[in-house]
Amino acid sequence: MYSEKVMDHFMNPRNVGEIEEASGVGTVGNAKCGDIMKVYLKIEEDIIQDAKFKTFGCGAAVATSSMATELVIGKTIQEALHITNKSVAEALDGLPPVKMHCSLLAEEAVHAALWDYAKKNNIEIEGLEEPKADVHDHDHQEGTGCCNG
Amino acid sequence: MYSEKVMDHFMNPRNVGEIEEASGVGTVGNAKCGDIMKVYLKIEEDIIQDAKFKTFGCGAAVATSSMATELVIGKTIQEALHITNKSVAEALDGLPPVKMHCSLLAEEAVHAALWDYAKKNNIEIEGLEEPKADVHDHDHQEGTGCCNG
Amino acid sequence: MEKIYFDNAATTPVKKEVLEIMLPYFTENFGNPSSVYHLAQVNKKAIDEARETLAKYLGANTNEIFFTSGGTEADNWAIKGIAEAYKAKGNHIITSKIEHHAVLHTCEYLEKQGYEVTYLDVDEEGMVNPEDVKKAIKDSTILISIMYANNEIGTIMPISEIGQIAKEHQIIFHTDAVQAIGQVKIDVKEQNIDLLSLSAGLLYIKRGIKTAPFIHGGAQERGRRAGTENVPGIVGLAKAMELAYDHFEEKIKNITALRDELIQGLITQIPYCKLNGHKTQRLSNNVNIGVEFVEGESLLLLLDMNGIAASSGSACTSGSLDPSHVLLALGLPHEKAHGSVRFTLAESTTKEQVDYVLEKMPQIVQRMRDMSPLYEEFLKANK
Amino acid sequence: MEKIYFDNAATTPVKKEVLEIMLPYFTENFGNPSSVYHLAQVNKKAIDEARETLAKYLGANTNEIFFTSGGTEADNWAIKGIAEAYKAKGNHIITSKIEHHAVLHTCEYLEKQGYEVTYLDVDEEGMVNPEDVKKAIKDSTILISIMYANNEIGTIMPISEIGQIAKEHQIIFHTDAVQAIGQVKIDVKEQNIDLLSLSAGLLYIKRGIKTAPFIHGGAQERGRRAGTENVPGIVGLAKAMELAYDHFEEKIKNITALRDELIQGLITQIPYCKLNGHKTQRLSNNVNIGVEFVEGESLLLLLDMNGIAASSGSACTSGSLDPSHVLLALGLPHEKAHGSVRFTLAESTTKEQVDYVLEKMPQIVQRMRDMSPLYEEFLKANK
Ligand SMILES: Cc1ncc(COP(=O)(O)O)c(C=O)c1O
């Protein structure tokens, strides 16, 4: 069902963990869906120096979290903003159709962390919108970013 | 599907043929049902001296014709009249339920031949009713003596 | 005594190569294909590959192939599924009088539910006339269901023409190809077939065609047919398909030659006997002969005693003892319908087997006629 | 690495003895059982004998046993068949919230057709309360359908009590015994069961109970279920039944001991984890554990990487990714429903295999919790 790349990132996820005093933290997804992603970013001089994640979710959710953090590390905020769910999925050699939502979740988690960073620093990041979904806020809408539903 | 006895009477039917100048001839069944039985009787002094048959029909129809002729030979008319479809079927070690009608046909064929004998000789045989069905008369009613339908 | 099996249209032995490919799926590869673990993925892959193979031979896409428990279920699903899904559009179905009972009884059931069904006549060779199909179409017509080839008399229907008519009138077209598969080349796209049933069992449903689910339950077959997949059966079906179309032209040529030899031999050697069905538009394995003055079941029993397994009409109805609805639809009177026998050949059929039947049949028929009151009458009338 | 298959409730390998008995029916004994010739009679006899065996183990009569393509079809037929046959009497059906989708989706379909369905709640151990059944009965109730044992959590329902209630109220009682068969002793007469579904597939229909046909076509199964019989499957089912009830008590004792060892080991070694389903009224092969803070699919993948094939919820729904409706019906919140894993044991399961799972599971769960944001939150909140 999953590509070798997905299985590799699932079995050996990169960047699992927390960043103490992170520049920004974003959590998306919810328990109803069965997927929650939390992304920690360390940003210095507009560059993402480090990224870590914790994920409660299916194999695809774990792998996309791992890949998304890999992709954003070393990028500028603007570059990171342009890493879409598609590019995450492609970097993993594709995802099964029912699992494409998971890659959306990874994109959203990164955005949410960037939003948190912007809020904390009272800056505005061009092109960044307020995260749609958060585990603490409200239920996910059907079909958007819900990995297991 | 058939008992050994049925198969024996089907493969080696007794009394196949015609009796020239028979005392009585009866034909029952019809082509629609897929079964026609013709029974020839030679009756002398109230005793059935000989019986022959011709049958267009399934294995059970052939076997019951064969057995019915066997059973009536040597019997008095009254005795022959009491050979029911059940006794024919029993003598064959039973028939499959869907084929029980066939034994009814054999009983009717003997009765029809006796009726013919009575008519020809202008006598009345106690307990004998006019045959219900004849190939030349009318269609069989559903479920009565219709061997193949 | 040699046993000759001439009822291959009813069931046919599973080929060695097919069984071999099925076996591991009973014992080693038993994981439920819907699960996530590795063992299950092996099965999932096997099903996917089978689907691909089958799609290829039908000219279909893989996502248009759905596995069922058999031809009967496929027919039921196709017809009931369309009837239900399109009932807002209309309630009229066109079929023929010589369909398999899986189609006919389904249509009769739908009539009780308020649908209207036109049962088209066939000509004396069992052919549906495409013009009749066209004429039967109404505004309320939602489905045309005409079999690809008849199981009893082997007549091959003008499917492409009917497909064209269905397309022009934008009506969904289903064909029961249970008997045709492996004997003719089928291309659902070229022939404008929207649904197609196969035994063993498969339903092709063209993309975009809605069908109400027939068997409700789990999410198997992309949510359209519930129930744990019969993995060995599916894998075996694909393999059988491959084998059937391997050296296809050559095999068809051989079997057609044997078929024609058997037909020719029977109708020349046995008086008052004729071929049922079409002479050339005919399945290459089908011989159906109407023998006057004899009854079918007795004939079959005597053939069996001589080591020849044949059938009268379709096997599925032999429980009912009715004369074949197909033969009656050809216009045969009841006694001739009762006296028909079907020989269906296989790839493995030999000339020796055909010759053996040609030797035995005339004797058997003569024996039966000698005890037939109908024959007696006929002879007397024609003296 | 040893492969351990702990998903025997989904599919299970065909036993050697069963396959051996099936094989000849693929190759030598291939005659269509509905035909008259000898070869066909061999098959007919095989089916009749299988029917007898199966009837015996269910406490049924042979003419009450009907073969289907599987458990799903049996459930569909039972429920739709009764709904249609008794619609003049009423339109109300009682079932439970934790039935298999083959029952639930069929009931939902019937709701769209105008039937009224009561889906009974279960208690937190997955038990249907017979009192609730009684209370749900109305004048219009025509069918009670409660599964014998649940496929996900293994809870065994109070079938005899429900049968008694159904009898007293003269309402037809159907039970889906797909998971129960071979694990409990069933006696349809004593337990007042009117219809009973088995996988592989069989439907028991008590004499006198009308059912509308579900699959229309040929006259097989005494005219009540059309389609060429799957002879190898039928013969195999009977053999499997025989084997299942051979040394029954001893086997059940052994497997129950292993089951309890696995349950005990898991819930003592893994914190924040609990048994789903009933502790004792439970299928002897079923272990279903809710593990907090981890997600099921990941857990299964990691188990698979360690050579352990298990499942989360029922295999049939894993295509849909929804959290199990059964676990939700127990009152579990979504995250716990997502984090449940089912191990289903077989006769061949060994203590070593159980020990291996007990060794691996805690490590895997710990690893997953280390990367779980829910666990992180939980720890912070409970510091
Ligand atoms: C033309 C045709 N359609 C449908 C069927 C039914 O197929 P099955 O018996 O596999 O369900 C048959 C079976 O012989 C058939 O010949």
Ligand SMILES: Cc1ncc(COP(=O)(O)O)c(C=O)c1O
């Ligand atoms: C309780 C229950 N009912 C019905 C079914 C459906 O059976 P099948 O998949 O054989 O059609 C299953 C299958 O797992 C089941 O567990």
